[in-house]
Amino acid sequence: MSEEFSLTKMNRPKSPMIDMDKKHVPVVKAPDSVKAKEPFSVSVKVGGIDGVEHPNILGHWINWVELYAGERFLGKAEFAPTVTTPEATFHIILEAPTELRVVEFCNLHGLWESKKKIDVK
Ligand SMILES: [Fe+2]
Numbered sequence: 001m002s003e004e005f006s007l008t009k010m011n012r013p014k015s016p017m018i019d020m021d022k023k024h025v026p027v028v029k030a031p032d033s034v035k036a037k038e039p040f041s042v043s044v045k046v047g048g049i050d051g052v053e054h055p056n057i058l059g060h061w062i063n064w065v066e067l068y069a070g071e072r073f074l075g076k077a078e079f080a081p082t083v084t085t086p087e088a089t090f091h092i093i094l095e096a097p098t099e100l101r102v103v104e105f106c107n108l109h110g111l112w113e114s115k116k117k118i119d120v121k
Contacts, residue, residue: 010103011112022052024112026065026102033119039091042067044077046086046104046112054086060108062086068101069094094120 004020005011013021027049030042046062047054054062061081067074067090077088086104100116 005109007110009111011110013114017049019052020109022049023047023054024104024106024109025049026104026112026114028100028102028114028116030100030116030118032117033121034094036095036120037093039093041089041091042100043089044087044102044104054106056085057081061106063105063107065102065104067092068103069098070101094118096120 004018005024011024013025017025024047027045027047028042029044031040034040044065044067046065056062058081062079064076064078065086065088066076069092074092075090079086097120098118100118101113102115103111103113105111
């Protein structure tokens with residue numbers, strides 16, 4: 001059996017997803033296409049896929065999410081256990097078609113990434 005997660009490498013969802021993926025993968029909501037140089041919203045929620053929520057307790061929680069356009073850092077949101085939920089909305093501006101990357105960190109299960117392509121016109 002393969003490992004469900006890695007503490008030394010970036011985790012990405014398996015196909016088909018297992019529960020470990022469903023509660024750790026960042027779910028990204030953003031338009032498929034935007035206008036160049038016009039701000040738009042990118043919302044991120046970690047986990048919850050098919051109702052499989054990540055724990056949010058002392059000792060096991062989503063510590064942060066970071067948003068990138070390719071390799072370029074765009075923003076970060078940090079969370080505290082039990083009192084914040086692992087969700088954030090960023091307002092960003094793009095000039096060219098980009099692959100957004102969202103990376104999240106779970107203190108027990110490491111780094112998880114998801115991507116979304118945005119067309120810019
Ligand atoms: Fe976790």
